[in-house]
Amino acid sequence: MRLTFNGGSREHDPAPDDTAAEVIRTAFGATGTKVSCGAGVCGACTILVDGEPKVSCLLPAAHLDGTSVTTVEGIGGDHPVQRAFVELDALQCGFCTPGFVTEATAFHDRWREDREGVPSREEVADALSGHLCRCGAYENILTAVQKACAGAFDDREPIPARVEAPDKVTGAAEYTVDVTLENMLHGAIVRSSQPHARVTFELPEDSVRLLEGDIVRYTGQPIAAVAAGTLEEARKIAHALKISYEPLPSVVDPDEARRPDAPVIFDQNERKNAPSSAEGAGFPARWKGNVRSGYPSAWRGRTARKRLDAARERNAPGYFAATFTTAGQSHTALEPHASVADWRADGLTLYTSTQGLGHIKAAVAKRWSPPKVEVIARHVGGGFGAKLSLGTDAVAAIELSRKTGHPVKVEMSRAEELTDTGYRPGTRTELRMLGTPTGGLAAISLDVAGHGGVSTGSMVATLGLMMYGRGPRHFRDRDIIGNAPPASPFRGPGGPPFAWAVEQGVDEIAHRLGADPLKLRRTWDGNLRRRALYEIAEELPLWRERPIGAQTGRFRRGVGVAAANWIYTADVDTKIEITVRDGRIVARTATQDIGTGVRTVIRNAIRDVFDDAEIVVELGHSGAPHGPVAGGSRSTASVGPAARDAARKLADHLDGKPVSEAEGVTVVGQRPKDKGGSAVPVSMDHMRIGRGLAGAVHMTEVEVDTLLGHTRVLKVWGGIAVGTVYSRQTARNQCEGGIVQGIGYALYEERITDPRTGVVLSANLEDYRLPGIKDTPEMTIHFHEDGWDHVPGGGIGLGEVCTISVAASVANAVFNATGFRPLDLPIRPDRLLEGMPR
Amino acid sequence: MTAEYRAGGTDLMERRASGRSTGHIIDLYDQGLRSIEPTPDGGFRIGAMVTVDTLATDPVLAKAYPALSKTAGSLATPQIRRAATVGGVLLQKTRCRYYRNEHYECLKTGGTGCPARDNPGERAVVLDVGPCVAPHPSSVALAMLIYDAVAEVDRSPSRRVADLYSDGARDHLLEDGELLTAITLPPPVEGERAGYKRAISRASAEWPLAEAVAHLTVRDGVIIRAGVAVGGVAAVPLRLAGVEQALTGQPPSEELFTRSLDWTAAFPETAYKIPLAETLIRDVLTQAL
Known part of the structure; x- marks a missing residue:
């Protein structure tokens, strides 16, 4: 076939089953186009075919013949939509961004040709309704597209809200799935097809065993991994591998598993081998x-x-x-778990989509003791907790690379991702x-x-x-x-x-006492920070004008409130290294940005000291000085104070002279101690639990269609008490994302496992339903910034506290609207219809 | 394994990846079938490769067959609608979770049992017309039914779209190797109005729990013609001839639109779909007024 690709002429001879996405990413090497769900649901792979946005993961490559294809790389970088995304922070992890940008530029260009003025929120949401953003950055995406259509970015450079935004809107940002090394093989995982069995098998060449012992305890459990020149070949070999199963009695459903006569899954000696879902010791x-x-x-x-x-x-x-x-x-991070391992005589390089590259480095060193280890995660397409530890992808890639002598890439399919990544x-x-x-x-x-x-x-x-x-x-x-x-x-x-x-x-x-739910919480709750939030919440028109008493009519409106708190943690050993290079301040630490904006927190902390210097933040390499795991809401309170300390050390060194005078100078900043010490005076894996609890209050308004069982979230107010906010735009974005995820939890998301076979049935993004752009409510985020003076920098992280109470506030709003108390999550239409008082 | 035709690929490519389709592919990409032509009697002939997006946005079709246009514009996502075709949406395979999962065999994969029957869940059918308990996936088929559309097939006589189905064991009744080439719609009716609605959890981009489509033509205060169909409730697209008859000849009113369906749910999990379908019918009839 012959086509025009991003302005140039290309020829390619695709196989019948090749998708456009595969050809673009592999043969054309344009990795800006991402593949996430592989089923046309998420839109990350959207490309323009003769100007029309289409999902390339389902588009047969052969259908590109004679067309003109534009991918995110072909849009350039100066399109008003890209500028708006950069300045208005219309992204977090960035993995969905190329798809959104591609679709939005087509919408923008059509709009500017045919129409005038600003498109409505609904018009933009309709146009982008085939795209999912798991981080939930929809609010800023809507605003960015509207502003771009209004011409606000026609003739000026954007001021990036987020350090790496320009790379994420152009497709230049490299994620682990985009890494290709010379002579690289692809790995595939052989998984159990039985819920409980004793297995025997023989390994073909270029394969490794993953199963410890000979018993599989769930359908989908990794047994072995095989490598081949292409992913298709590897999957074929994995599929053909003969596993003999000697079935053992199994029980999947928890209600059956708890019964005294249920088959026992771990006997006394094996209990210690059961994996844990807890962060830390359990x-x-x-x-x-x-x-x-x-x-x-x-x-x-x-x-x-x-x-x-x-x-x-x-x-x-x-x-x-x-x-x-x-x-x-x-979790459904849009970038799947993926690793590329390159095992050589002098050491191992591991590219991996992780939330904790330092932690992975230590785990790899302990398990395999290679001469040296480097772990690289330049950009990470979301994590949400699922990418904290050494996963099947990394283990398989490392073992296969060691065995074959080639670099090996192992990437989870969406079905694997939704089955066995936690x-x-x-x-x-x-x-x-x-x-x-x-x-x-x-x-x-x-x-x-x-x-x-x-x-x-x-x-x-x-x-x-x-x-x-x-x-x-x-x-x-x-x-x-x-x-x-x-x-x-x-x-x-x-x-x-x-x-x-x-x-x-x-x-x-x-409700039973006839009390105001907010006043009751204020009476019960001793937490000063949250009490401040209750007081603000009580004055909101949303609350003061909420419906009281039973409603009639088909559409009923309700307002609900819920509160949350979360522990404050920090990685107390965090160091930020600053070097002056080419007149710029270059900051490094061994952490990664999974979309939370940690690069931007570091930049802003340095900018507080050097307000006109050019600041570069280099993350994603384990060779840098120690940095935090992106988990437990600890990153901000770890890197912020350390970055400021480093900046002050450089300022002391300069003693009033310009930055260029310190070319080549390196200083290392450390995180100062909390005033009055920490709550638990020992560190666990560099982490310490500090004094005080982060607080949140969410107030949610819903409209329930009582005949179709449909709940629409109209408005959410989020009050967040985490002290000083280092990076207001990215923090607000993350809080909005926390609300969107909470709405997904309350209303749509449901992991479904077949009770007999243990097969996860919700293993695609049609059956596992993530909230979309049209489900996004109007959101207001209020930061209460007092009360954290004992913490260096005066502020802590918010990634967790900003999502915890959202689903409960939705449920309370549904109760306020309908009188139906939703005990079972998610609040599906069938449950609402059956449970509502008639 | 027999060959399969590939139109837009939005269903087939997913089944290729999941192992549900393994035979040879005959690509229709360069076979034309993309034209929309007026017919001598005043109707339209729509090529099988015309996209769903065109059904939804073509101004001539939208005026002539509003129920079809509204249905097409409500399914899947904009990017899917731009790739998916008329032929493809009528002949697509079931979305049953078990059928789509390589761990299972079922009646539609050459197996003997129906794993969904033991664990139907809230998405299954209300009316158990056949061995398969997953609802038929085609929304566009519903609209085609109420327009008495006719399907042209290359190796056999044309037939009503309704006769592509009516067998709960298969997603459609075409034989292997038969190709649907076009759909012919009878002449549009002046003054017709239409409604379409689906019941879903989210705001859009979701397979419906239930859906309904209707068209109404009112003259001198009386309904002279009505078409009503519901989806998500049976293994075939379902036209409600009884409801259509009850409406015809009557002056429209909310009371008239409140139809009670004389159905018994095949599963307790799907009993909620009966009032759901009744609401959707009333809603789309109200839209169509």
Whole structure:
């Protein structure tokens, strides 16, 4: 076939099954076009064919014959849409950005030709409705496209809101999936087709064993990995590999797995090998069959239970007991887990899509002891907790490279990604609460069973030790082990399911006592930062004009509120190195930007000292001085103070002279200690838990179509108390993304595992539904910046606290609108229709 | 394994990747079939390779067949609509989670059982017309049914679009090697109005839990012609002739549009779809007024 590609002439002879995306990325080497879902759902692969945006992952390459194709690289970099994306921060991790930019330029160009003025939000959202952004940067995308169409960026250079934005809007940003090395092979994973079995197999050449022992415990469990010249060949060999299964009794469904006669998945000796979904050590526990019960975390636990029992007996008005459930939630970063390993005699280079390159480096060194290790993650297309540890992709790539002597790339398909790269465990919560209108929370008890497949470590109930004062309380966490893939940490582990139950509980008690839910929280909640947020929230027109009492009519509007907190952590060993190179300030540290804006936090902290110097931030290499893992909301409070320290050291060195006078000078900044020390005076893997809790309050307005069971989120106000904000634009963007993800959790996202075979049925982006641009509400983010003076820099991270209470606020709004208390998440239309009072 | 035709590729390419299609491909890309021509009786003949986006946006078609245009504009995403074709959307394969998952065999993959029947979930059919319990995926077929569209097939006589289906065991009744080349629509009716709506969780870009399409022609305060079809409820696209008859000859009113469906749900999980379909019918009839 012959075509025009980004203005040049190309010839190529595609195979019948080749997709346009494959040919563009591989044969034409234009990796700006991303492949994410592979099913035409997410739009990351959108290209212009004769000016028309089409998804290239489903477009047969042969259909490009005779056409003119434009990819993000062909748009250049000065298009008004690209400029608007750069200045208005219309992106986070950037993996979906080439698709959005490509579609939006086509929309923009058509609009400017045919129409005048500014397109409405709805018009822009309709045009972009075939694109998904897992980070949830939709609000800024809508604004950017509107402003570009209005001509605001016709003739001026943008001021980047985010350091790396220019690379992300042009397709220049290189992600792990874009890395190609000379003589590189491709790896594919051989996975179990059975939920529980003893396996035997013989490995062909160029393959490695991944399974430890000979028992598989879930469908989809990695058994081996094979390498070949192309991914198709590798997948063929993997598919053909004969595995003999000797089936063992299995149980997938948690309700069956908890029964005393259920087949036991880990016997006594094997329990310690069960993977954990907890961040860190997990908690001690007792096993009985497939039920692993933690020890109760209690404060006057006996009193709590006595009060609750008595309240139940006498039908106390402030007593509420219910069983809440949440579905498993898949992280679904748009860049899949991927690694390229290059094992050589003198050491290993590992390109990997990770949230913790320093952590990966240490794990690799410990496991394989190569002469040296370099881990590289220039850009990371989202993580959300799923990319914290050494995954199957990295292990397989390293082992295969060592075995074959070639660099090897291993990239998860979307089905693999949605099956076996972790998820937020599903939960079943028994909640009991007793509240009084003025006297506070009299007692609370939670018993939470986590459904994390073969993994342990669900921690939900225990988070109750941090909320609502010091009233008597009794909490217990359990894991119900089943033959399903293991869970992993997910943005605020345990937080959203905790809030789903407890924040609905507070709302229900307020309703039963006839109290204002915000005032009741303010009475119960001793946290000063959150109390400040309640006071602001109470004055919002959204709250003051909320509907009260039962409504009639088909469309009902409701407003709900929910609160959250989260621990404050920092990597206390973080160092930022600053070198003056070519007159510019170059900052380095061994961390990575997964879309949270950590580069920008570093730049802004340095800019506070050098307000007119050119600042370059180089991240993504493990060879730089120690930096934080992008997890536990710790990055900002780690790099911000260290960067400022480095900048001040350079300023001291310069003593008033211009930066160019220090060419070649290097200084290293360290993170100063917190005033008054930390909450826990020991570090775990460089991390320390500091004093104080981050706070959030979310207020959400919904409209429910009571006949179609459809819930539309109209408005969300997010109050965030994390102290000084280093980078306002990227912080607001992340908070908006937290709201979008919370809406997805509340309404759409549902991991579905077949109860008999253990096959994950929601293994594509049609069945696993992410929130889209048309689901984006109007959002207002308010930062309460007081109260963190003991922290160097005066501010902490917000990545987790900004999403935890969103789903519960949606549920409370649905209750306010309909009188239906959604106990089961997600609030699907069928559940709403069946549950609503008639 | 037999050969499969490839039109826009939006269904086939996904099945190639998942292993559900392994035979030879005959690409229709350079076979023309892209024209829209008026017919001698005043109707239109639409080539099988015309895109869904064209159905949705062509101003002549939108005026002549508003129910078709509205349906086409509501499905999938803009980028899919620009690639997907008329022939492809009528003959696409089921979206059943089990069919689309390489771990399973089912009646439509040459297997013997239906794994979905044991675990139907909220997306399954209401009316159990055949062995398959997944709803038929084609929204455009619903609109074609209520326009009495005719399908031209290369190796056999033309037939009504309705006769492409009516067998819950297969997604369509064309034999291997038969090619749908065009759809012919009868002459448009002056003054017709239409409505389309789908029930989904999100705002767009989602396969419907249920969907409905209708057209109405009102003259002198009386409905002289009505077309109503619902999707998401059976393994075939379903035209509601009884509802159409009940509407015809009556003055339109909310009461008239409130139809109660005399259905029994095949599964408790899908019972909610009956009131859902009733609401959608009332909504699309109201839109069509």
